[in-house]
Amino acid sequence: MTSLAFSKGHGTQNDFVLLADVDAELDLTADLVRALADRRAGLGGDGVIRVVPTSAVPEGTAILAADPTARWFMDYRNADGSIAQMCGNGVRVFAAFLEHLGLADLSDGAPLAIGTRAGVRHVRREEVGYYAVGMGTWRLPGGTEAVELGADALVRTAGIADERPALSLDMGNPHTVVALADAAELAAADLTAAPVVTPVPPEGTNVEYVVALEADASVGHARMRVHERGVGETRSCGTGACAAAVAVRTWAGAGAPSTWFVDVPGGTVRVRLADDGTTELAGPARLVAHGTVDPAALVG
């Protein structure tokens, strides 16, 4: 292969290299992912996302049994080459990429089913460049249905002297949400290395540092920074924003709002929490470049 077509896109500055593999011919190795995502020797990105027919991936049978209309599968890889189950910013960018490729038309606002390793997700376009996605049901780690949440982990990080109570959640992928004291502590936190989570989650975890901000009674407002599994600190994480909203609403107690705006370094996303445990994430998705790359030059 001498030439590989790509696009580049981002959702609140969580950025991705996008590949269209409509005939399922691409051997997307971990080495190729790392090379594409490399910010100096490659194209650069927090992750690589491949569009591939759902029928062509091992997860496809279960996905198509759940929803036969989920024709396209989001094959998500972290920048270090590892595979992740889900990406909330990525799935919105994926939808924008499908529209760009002419593989989907979301102009009527109807939801489009997309296959992911976390199951089927439905994305609808609220306006040009802004998408809402049903993120499924949040769970406790291990897939247990959540009934009541309390602090269940401890997190230690550089720059913060004491261990902090935290909450581990499964949004399809694993998250640990840590409540910091205030916005100043959040701004000063050192996320150059992965925070140490105790007990250590079996598959690793994405760690969100969060503070609740002043808000009115009907809409919540939180600020978050994230250290992503397989990447490092990123400027946004959609599944992380959902996990953070679940945690801050829980910590806020009875009567807390069900809609939260979550500020991240790269922008703001909206999270709606339904009483049945399902969540909806909304935010921008932008495609910023289209081109070709020589994979041999990248990896060599």
Ligand SMILES: N[C@@H](CCC[C@H](N)C(=O)O)C(=O)O
């Ligand atoms: N940035 C994503 C999450 C990407 C996967 C994550 N790093 C993991 O390994 O679980 C998002 O927007 O949700």
